[in-house]
Amino acid sequence: MNELRYVYAVMRPFSASLPADLRGVTGSQPYQFRHDDLSAVVSTVSADDFDTDPLKERLEDLDWLSDTARAHAAVVGALGSLGSPLPLRLATVCRDDDGVRRLLDSGRDRFRTTLERLDGRVEWGVKVYARNAATTAEPPAGAGPAKKPIDHAPGAGRDFLRRRLGERRREEHTWQSAFTVARTLHEELTGRAESSRLHRPQEARLSGASGQNVLNAAYLVHRDHSADFIGGVHRLLPNDGGLSGEITGPWAPYSFTDDQPPTEFDGALRGESARATGEGERS
Incomplete structure (x- = not known):
């Protein structure tokens, strides 16, 4: 099975372990991917769900989208006890480990600046x-729908409009x-x-x-x-x-x-x- 890398957040490297029972999207187990002075929190996912074409279809499935969003948020929430995570967008996916490294390298300056600003x-x-x-x-x-007789008296229409204006x-x-x-x-x-x-x-x-x-x-x-x-x-x-x-x-x-x-x-x-x-x- 061809596996891709789902990226939840970018952080400064941390020494503590992620909770053993923490599960990410599709039940995958997140782990820290460290590259120089930055870390990405990732998990492996199937290309059958997260490659470009199947992902487009999946994003139209509201139930799947809701489950994925909850799992994504659960992982990011758990990272708060380990540091200050910079959450990435839902369904940020890289082809392989080299793709995760390129992601961290390409955004290094922005990631550093934002992590400093959001620290704590x-x-x-x-x-x-x-x-x-x-x-x-x-x-x-117990009351049923109100029924009012039709009022054809002179001025009834005027009174109705006046009441509506007041409302x-x-x-x-x-x-x-x-x-x-x-x-x-x-x-x-x-x-x-x-x-x-x-x-x-x-x-x-x-x-x-x-x-x-x-x-x-x-x-x-x-x-x-x-x-x-x-x-x-x-x-x-x-x-x-x-x-x-x-x-x-x-x-x-x-x-x-x-x-x-x-x-x-x-x-x-x-x-x-x-x-x-x-x-x-x-x-």
């Missing part, structure tokens, strides 16, 4: 959700308040972290969360300062007024492998409220 740092994720009362209100238990204004006020809270929280947490990244808000059907995601951010924090950062998040997270929040981590610093400045809360996120309320739609 971890990533924390913070999300805020807004619940729209107009769309989440539930009827009383729309209340919805817009809810989203405006949600984004104001999210912006303030992000600015405060950015000031407490070494760097931050704003990610695209997650769709509810993908995240499984209740409510509209109005903040999906990552923060780079020194491991020694994490307890203070977590305490600050818990004090600042909203948990009333139709808003809720959560913090996840610590993660390997996936969001900070590129050397970019902290991101600001901008109109890109505000556009999500327009889609949520139907603003800008045309019938």
Whole structure:
């Protein structure tokens, strides 16, 4: 069987052993591949799954992709106890050991710089959700769908439009308040972290969360300062007024492998409220 090299992360060489029960993609056992002053954490995988053409097909299989992503993340997560890993993209594959050496050689300067910047740092994720009362209100238990008689009285149409306008204004006020809270929280947490990244808000059907995601951010924090950062998040997270929040981590610093400045809360996120309320739609 032709075997390829799946690369999870780049690190400084480490002396400790990887956990004996740690398994990577397709159940393979990861190991350290050392080359000069850098190490890659790799495992062998079958070309039947990871060569160029079969990999393209595999990446269309959501179940396979999900399993591979979880295994990849599990390996990178385990490396946090051995040093500061620089996670590589999902399905980074080399043909053989020489290919791994070329990967390390070609990115040596960038790897060194990034490892220095991320040394001792971890990533924390913070999300805020807004619940729209107009769309989440539930009827009383046992009640069937409401049935209203058609009102043909003069002015009925006008009254209906007036009610709809009032509902729309209340919805817009809810989203405006949600984004104001999210912006303030992000600015405060950015000031407490070494760097931050704003990610695209997650769709509810993908995240499984209740409510509209109005903040999906990552923060780079020194491991020694994490307890203070977590305490600050818990004090600042909203948990009333139709808003809720959560913090996840610590993660390997996936969001900070590129050397970019902290991101600001901008109109890109505000556009999500327009889609949520139907603003800008045309019938």
